Amino acid sequence: MSENKSVNKLVTRVEGRELIIERVFEAPRELVFSVFSDPVHLAAWWGPQGWETEVHEMDFKINGVWLYCMTCVDKNQGDFFGMKSCGKAVYHEIVVPEKIVYTDMFTDTDYNVLPEMPETVVKMDFLEKEGKTTIITRSQFSTAEALKQVVDMGAVQGVSSQYERLDNYLSHIQ
Template sequence: MTTTSSGGEPAPAIADREIVISRVIGAPRELVFEAFTRVRHLSRWWGPEGFTTSTRSFEFRVGGEWDFVMHGPDGTDYQEWITWREIVPPERIELLHGESHDDPNAFESVLTFESAGEQTRIVMHTLFPTRELRDEAVTKYHAIEGGEQTLRNLAAYVAELTRNEPTPNEPTQDEITRNGAES
Protein backbone atom coordinates (compact mmCIF):
# COMPACT_ATOMS: atom_id res chain seq x y z
CA MET A 1 0.00 0.00 0.00
CA THR A 2 1.38 3.37 -0.98
CA THR A 3 -0.13 6.77 -0.38
CA THR A 4 0.72 9.93 -2.26
CA SER A 5 1.97 13.11 -0.65
CA SER A 6 0.69 16.53 -1.70
CA GLY A 7 3.73 16.91 -3.97
CA GLY A 8 2.71 13.88 -6.04
CA GLU A 9 5.66 11.69 -5.04
CA PRO A 10 4.94 8.39 -3.26
CA ALA A 11 4.81 8.62 0.53
CA PRO A 12 5.85 5.63 2.63
CA ALA A 13 3.09 3.27 3.68
CA ILE A 14 2.14 3.51 7.34
CA ALA A 15 -0.18 0.51 7.69
CA ASP A 16 2.65 -1.68 8.99
CA ARG A 17 3.39 0.89 11.73
CA GLU A 18 -0.13 1.49 13.03
CA ILE A 19 -2.74 0.06 15.35
CA VAL A 20 -6.36 1.20 15.20
CA ILE A 21 -8.79 0.27 17.96
CA SER A 22 -12.35 1.49 18.35
CA ARG A 23 -15.35 0.98 20.60
CA VAL A 24 -18.86 2.33 20.94
CA ILE A 25 -19.53 3.53 24.48
CA GLY A 26 -23.04 4.00 25.82
CA ALA A 27 -22.64 7.58 27.00
CA PRO A 28 -22.67 11.08 25.50
CA ARG A 29 -19.48 12.27 23.85
CA GLU A 30 -18.90 15.08 26.37
CA LEU A 31 -18.86 12.61 29.27
CA VAL A 32 -16.54 10.16 27.48
CA PHE A 33 -14.21 13.03 26.58
CA GLU A 34 -14.21 14.27 30.19
CA ALA A 35 -13.38 10.77 31.47
CA PHE A 36 -10.39 10.79 29.12
CA THR A 37 -9.17 14.26 30.08
CA ARG A 38 -9.49 14.56 33.87
CA VAL A 39 -6.94 12.84 36.07
CA ARG A 40 -9.57 12.03 38.71
CA HIS A 41 -11.27 9.87 36.09
CA LEU A 42 -8.18 8.48 34.34
CA SER A 43 -6.80 6.97 37.51
CA ARG A 44 -9.98 4.92 37.87
CA TRP A 45 -9.94 3.18 34.46
CA TRP A 46 -6.68 3.74 32.52
CA GLY A 47 -4.80 0.65 31.42
CA PRO A 48 -5.46 -2.99 30.62
CA GLU A 49 -7.23 -5.37 33.00
CA GLY A 50 -5.41 -5.81 36.30
CA PHE A 51 -3.32 -2.63 35.93
CA THR A 52 -3.49 0.41 38.18
CA THR A 53 -2.17 3.90 37.51
CA SER A 54 -0.33 6.37 39.74
CA THR A 55 -0.03 9.92 38.44
CA ARG A 56 3.05 11.99 39.25
CA SER A 57 1.91 15.10 37.38
CA PHE A 58 -0.92 15.98 35.01
CA GLU A 59 -1.63 19.09 32.99
CA PHE A 60 -4.27 18.72 30.28
CA ARG A 61 -3.48 21.44 27.77
CA VAL A 62 -1.59 21.58 24.48
CA GLY A 63 2.06 21.15 25.47
CA GLY A 64 1.06 19.84 28.91
CA GLU A 65 2.26 16.48 30.18
CA TRP A 66 0.96 13.47 32.04
CA ASP A 67 3.75 11.68 33.94
CA PHE A 68 2.51 8.40 35.42
CA VAL A 69 3.35 4.82 36.35
CA MET A 70 1.29 1.83 35.32
CA HIS A 71 1.48 -0.99 37.86
CA GLY A 72 1.12 -4.41 36.29
CA PRO A 73 -0.74 -7.24 37.99
CA ASP A 74 2.61 -9.08 38.34
CA GLY A 75 4.12 -6.13 40.27
CA THR A 76 6.06 -4.68 37.34
CA ASP A 77 6.01 -0.89 37.12
CA TYR A 78 5.96 0.80 33.72
CA GLN A 79 7.11 4.42 33.58
CA GLU A 80 4.85 6.31 31.17
CA TRP A 81 4.72 9.83 29.80
CA ILE A 82 2.27 11.62 27.51
CA THR A 83 2.33 15.12 26.07
CA TRP A 84 -0.81 16.60 24.56
CA ARG A 85 -0.21 17.91 21.01
CA GLU A 86 -3.73 18.90 19.97
CA ILE A 87 -6.97 19.14 21.91
CA VAL A 88 -10.32 19.84 20.27
CA PRO A 89 -13.02 19.31 22.93
CA PRO A 90 -15.00 17.07 22.78
CA GLU A 91 -13.91 15.73 19.38
CA ARG A 92 -10.21 14.95 19.21
CA ILE A 93 -7.00 14.49 21.18
CA GLU A 94 -3.57 14.10 19.62
CA LEU A 95 -0.73 12.96 21.86
CA LEU A 96 2.80 11.61 22.00
CA HIS A 97 3.30 8.64 24.35
CA GLY A 98 6.55 7.14 25.56
CA GLU A 99 8.50 6.27 28.69
CA SER A 100 9.82 9.83 29.06
CA HIS A 101 9.82 13.14 27.18
CA ASP A 102 13.03 12.24 25.34
CA ASP A 103 12.03 8.66 24.42
CA PRO A 104 13.13 8.07 20.79
CA ASN A 105 10.61 5.22 20.56
CA ALA A 106 7.60 7.33 21.59
CA PHE A 107 4.51 6.81 19.44
CA GLU A 108 1.79 9.16 18.27
CA SER A 109 -1.90 8.61 18.95
CA VAL A 110 -4.96 10.39 17.66
CA LEU A 111 -8.21 9.79 19.52
CA THR A 112 -11.49 10.80 17.99
CA PHE A 113 -14.79 10.97 19.82
CA GLU A 114 -17.74 10.67 17.41
CA SER A 115 -21.20 11.43 18.70
CA ALA A 116 -23.91 8.89 17.90
CA GLY A 117 -26.92 10.17 19.80
CA GLU A 118 -26.47 9.12 23.42
CA GLN A 119 -23.50 6.93 22.44
CA THR A 120 -19.92 7.73 21.52
CA ARG A 121 -17.64 5.96 19.09
CA ILE A 122 -14.05 6.37 20.21
CA VAL A 123 -11.27 5.54 17.76
CA MET A 124 -7.63 5.26 18.89
CA HIS A 125 -5.26 5.50 15.94
CA THR A 126 -1.66 4.84 17.02
CA LEU A 127 1.38 5.28 14.78
CA PHE A 128 4.78 3.90 15.79
CA PRO A 129 8.11 5.25 14.47
CA THR A 130 8.97 1.88 12.90
CA ARG A 131 7.33 -1.39 11.96
CA GLU A 132 9.62 -3.18 14.40
CA LEU A 133 8.44 -1.04 17.33
CA ARG A 134 4.82 -1.67 16.36
CA ASP A 135 5.45 -5.42 16.13
CA GLU A 136 7.21 -5.41 19.52
CA ALA A 137 4.29 -3.54 21.09
CA VAL A 138 1.88 -6.12 19.68
CA THR A 139 3.85 -9.27 20.55
CA LYS A 140 5.72 -8.32 23.75
CA TYR A 141 3.27 -5.86 25.33
CA HIS A 142 0.01 -7.16 23.80
CA ALA A 143 -0.89 -3.64 22.61
CA ILE A 144 -4.01 -4.62 20.70
CA GLU A 145 -5.56 -6.65 23.53
CA GLY A 146 -4.39 -4.04 26.05
CA GLY A 147 -5.95 -1.22 24.04
CA GLU A 148 -9.22 -3.12 23.73
CA GLN A 149 -9.20 -3.83 27.47
CA THR A 150 -8.46 -0.17 28.22
CA LEU A 151 -11.45 0.97 26.15
CA ARG A 152 -13.59 -1.71 27.82
CA ASN A 153 -12.49 -0.30 31.21
CA LEU A 154 -13.42 3.19 30.02
CA ALA A 155 -16.86 1.97 28.90
CA ALA A 156 -17.47 0.27 32.27
CA TYR A 157 -16.32 3.34 34.18
CA VAL A 158 -18.50 5.72 32.18
CA ALA A 159 -21.47 3.35 32.61
CA GLU A 160 -20.88 3.51 36.37
CA LEU A 161 -20.81 7.32 36.20
CA THR A 162 -24.08 7.47 34.31
CA ARG A 163 -25.75 5.02 36.73
CA ASN A 164 -24.69 7.19 39.66
CA GLU A 165 -25.89 10.48 38.15
CA PRO A 166 -29.03 11.78 39.84
CA THR A 167 -32.12 12.18 37.70
CA PRO A 168 -33.23 15.81 37.17
CA ASN A 169 -35.75 15.66 40.06
CA GLU A 170 -33.60 13.49 42.33
CA PRO A 171 -31.61 15.37 44.98
CA THR A 172 -27.83 15.00 45.05
CA GLN A 173 -26.06 13.57 48.11
CA ASP A 174 -24.94 17.10 49.04
CA GLU A 175 -28.54 18.30 48.93
CA ILE A 176 -29.68 15.34 51.04
CA THR A 177 -26.94 16.00 53.60
CA ARG A 178 -27.61 19.74 53.63
CA ASN A 179 -31.39 19.27 53.95
CA GLY A 180 -30.94 16.60 56.62
CA ALA A 181 -28.67 18.92 58.59
CA GLU A 182 -31.22 21.71 58.35
CA SER A 183 -34.10 19.57 59.67
Protein backbone atom coordinates in the same frame (compact mmCIF):
# COMPACT_ATOMS: atom_id res chain seq x y z
CA MET B 1 -0.78 -7.88 10.37
CA SER B 2 -3.27 -5.99 8.21
CA GLU B 3 -6.39 -8.07 8.81
CA ASN B 4 -9.33 -6.77 10.81
CA LYS B 5 -9.86 -8.28 14.23
CA SER B 6 -12.63 -7.90 16.77
CA VAL B 7 -11.88 -8.56 20.43
CA ASN B 8 -14.47 -7.61 23.07
CA LYS B 9 -16.12 -5.07 20.73
CA LEU B 10 -12.68 -3.74 19.78
CA VAL B 11 -11.90 -3.42 16.07
CA THR B 12 -8.24 -3.18 15.11
CA ARG B 13 -6.26 -2.97 11.91
CA VAL B 14 -2.80 -2.01 10.75
CA GLU B 15 -2.22 0.39 7.89
CA GLY B 16 1.48 0.80 7.14
CA ARG B 17 3.10 2.06 10.36
CA GLU B 18 -0.23 2.85 12.01
CA LEU B 19 -2.26 0.80 14.48
CA ILE B 20 -5.93 1.76 14.33
CA ILE B 21 -8.26 0.82 17.19
CA GLU B 22 -11.99 1.56 17.25
CA ARG B 23 -14.57 0.99 19.94
CA VAL B 24 -18.09 2.20 20.69
CA PHE B 25 -19.08 3.27 24.21
CA GLU B 26 -22.63 3.63 25.53
CA ALA B 27 -22.10 7.19 26.75
CA PRO B 28 -22.27 10.74 25.36
CA ARG B 29 -19.15 12.19 23.76
CA GLU B 30 -18.64 14.96 26.34
CA LEU B 31 -18.53 12.40 29.15
CA VAL B 32 -16.20 10.02 27.29
CA PHE B 33 -13.87 12.90 26.40
CA SER B 34 -13.84 14.07 30.04
CA VAL B 35 -12.59 10.71 31.34
CA PHE B 36 -9.51 11.11 29.10
CA SER B 37 -8.86 14.71 30.16
CA ASP B 38 -9.26 14.57 33.95
CA PRO B 39 -6.60 12.90 36.12
CA VAL B 40 -9.10 11.72 38.73
CA HIS B 41 -11.10 9.91 36.06
CA LEU B 42 -7.98 8.47 34.39
CA ALA B 43 -6.65 7.02 37.64
CA ALA B 44 -9.96 5.18 38.11
CA TRP B 45 -9.85 3.18 34.86
CA TRP B 46 -6.58 3.61 32.90
CA GLY B 47 -4.62 0.41 32.34
CA PRO B 48 -5.54 -3.24 31.88
CA GLN B 49 -7.54 -5.32 34.37
CA GLY B 50 -5.55 -6.02 37.52
CA TRP B 51 -3.45 -2.86 37.23
CA GLU B 52 -3.75 0.41 39.16
CA THR B 53 -2.66 3.75 37.76
CA GLU B 54 -1.13 6.65 39.62
CA VAL B 55 -1.24 9.98 37.81
CA HIS B 56 1.92 11.79 38.87
CA GLU B 57 1.24 14.91 36.80
CA MET B 58 -1.32 15.96 34.22
CA ASP B 59 -1.40 19.30 32.47
CA PHE B 60 -4.12 18.82 29.85
CA LYS B 61 -3.24 21.59 27.39
CA ILE B 62 -1.12 22.06 24.26
CA ASN B 63 2.50 21.15 25.18
CA GLY B 64 1.23 19.94 28.56
CA VAL B 65 2.64 16.75 30.03
CA TRP B 66 0.96 13.70 31.53
CA LEU B 67 3.12 11.41 33.69
CA TYR B 68 1.64 8.16 34.97
CA CYS B 69 2.70 4.81 36.33
CA MET B 70 0.71 1.58 36.29
CA THR B 71 1.36 -1.22 38.80
CA CYS B 72 0.11 -4.80 38.50
CA VAL B 73 -1.80 -5.56 41.72
CA ASP B 74 -3.32 -8.89 40.62
CA LYS B 75 -1.40 -11.86 42.06
CA ASN B 76 -3.05 -14.09 39.45
CA GLN B 77 -1.03 -12.36 36.72
CA GLY B 78 2.07 -14.31 37.75
CA ASP B 79 5.34 -12.64 36.77
CA PHE B 80 3.52 -9.38 36.06
CA PHE B 81 2.47 -9.03 39.73
CA GLY B 82 4.27 -6.00 41.18
CA MET B 83 5.55 -4.89 37.78
CA LYS B 84 5.42 -1.20 36.97
CA SER B 85 4.85 0.33 33.55
CA CYS B 86 5.27 4.08 33.38
CA GLY B 87 4.73 6.61 30.64
CA LYS B 88 4.87 10.19 29.54
CA ALA B 89 2.53 11.93 27.12
CA VAL B 90 2.98 15.38 25.59
CA TYR B 91 -0.17 16.93 24.16
CA HIS B 92 0.01 18.51 20.69
CA GLU B 93 -3.64 19.17 19.81
CA ILE B 94 -6.82 19.26 21.87
CA VAL B 95 -10.25 19.99 20.41
CA VAL B 96 -12.88 19.58 23.15
CA PRO B 97 -14.76 17.17 22.90
CA GLU B 98 -13.62 15.93 19.47
CA LYS B 99 -9.92 15.16 19.35
CA ILE B 100 -6.73 14.60 21.35
CA VAL B 101 -3.29 14.27 19.71
CA TYR B 102 -0.24 13.44 21.79
CA THR B 103 3.13 11.71 21.75
CA ASP B 104 3.27 8.68 24.04
CA MET B 105 6.59 7.45 25.46
CA PHE B 106 7.69 4.64 27.77
CA THR B 107 9.61 5.82 30.84
CA ASP B 108 11.32 4.43 33.90
CA THR B 109 9.77 5.05 37.33
CA ASP B 110 11.50 8.45 37.50
CA TYR B 111 9.83 9.40 34.20
CA ASN B 112 13.02 9.35 32.16
CA VAL B 113 12.14 8.37 28.58
CA LEU B 114 13.41 4.91 27.61
CA PRO B 115 15.19 5.44 24.26
CA GLU B 116 15.09 1.72 23.39
CA MET B 117 11.28 1.75 23.44
CA PRO B 118 9.22 3.17 20.58
CA GLU B 119 7.52 6.56 20.77
CA THR B 120 4.03 6.80 19.34
CA VAL B 121 2.07 9.74 17.99
CA VAL B 122 -1.52 9.06 19.02
CA LYS B 123 -4.55 10.73 17.44
CA MET B 124 -7.87 10.06 19.16
CA ASP B 125 -11.15 11.06 17.55
CA PHE B 126 -14.38 11.06 19.58
CA LEU B 127 -17.46 10.67 17.36
CA GLU B 128 -21.00 10.82 18.74
CA LYS B 129 -24.01 9.17 17.18
CA GLU B 130 -27.36 8.59 18.88
CA GLY B 131 -25.94 9.11 22.37
CA LYS B 132 -23.06 6.69 21.87
CA THR B 133 -19.41 7.57 21.34
CA THR B 134 -16.99 5.90 18.98
CA ILE B 135 -13.32 6.37 19.78
CA ILE B 136 -10.99 5.93 16.83
CA THR B 137 -7.35 5.84 17.87
CA ARG B 138 -4.60 6.04 15.26
CA SER B 139 -1.17 5.27 16.73
CA GLN B 140 1.62 6.22 14.31
CA PHE B 141 5.02 4.55 14.77
CA SER B 142 8.34 5.59 13.23
CA THR B 143 8.89 2.14 11.71
CA ALA B 144 6.99 -1.07 11.02
CA GLU B 145 9.38 -2.78 13.45
CA ALA B 146 8.44 -0.39 16.26
CA LEU B 147 4.76 -1.08 15.60
CA LYS B 148 5.39 -4.83 15.66
CA GLN B 149 7.34 -4.50 18.93
CA VAL B 150 4.40 -2.82 20.67
CA VAL B 151 1.83 -5.23 19.20
CA ASP B 152 4.00 -8.19 20.28
CA MET B 153 4.09 -6.73 23.82
CA GLY B 154 0.30 -7.17 23.98
CA ALA B 155 -0.83 -3.62 23.23
CA VAL B 156 -4.10 -4.68 21.58
CA GLN B 157 -5.02 -7.01 24.45
CA GLY B 158 -4.08 -4.26 26.93
CA VAL B 159 -6.28 -1.69 25.21
CA SER B 160 -9.13 -4.19 25.01
CA SER B 161 -8.90 -4.85 28.76
CA GLN B 162 -8.50 -1.14 29.49
CA TYR B 163 -11.58 -0.28 27.43
CA GLU B 164 -13.59 -2.90 29.33
CA ARG B 165 -12.59 -1.05 32.50
CA LEU B 166 -13.60 2.23 30.87
CA ASP B 167 -16.98 0.74 29.91
CA ASN B 168 -17.59 -0.27 33.54
CA TYR B 169 -16.44 3.10 34.82
CA LEU B 170 -18.70 5.01 32.42
CA SER B 171 -21.70 2.92 33.48
CA HIS B 172 -21.01 3.83 37.14
CA ILE B 173 -20.64 7.58 36.63
CA GLN B 174 -23.59 8.16 34.29
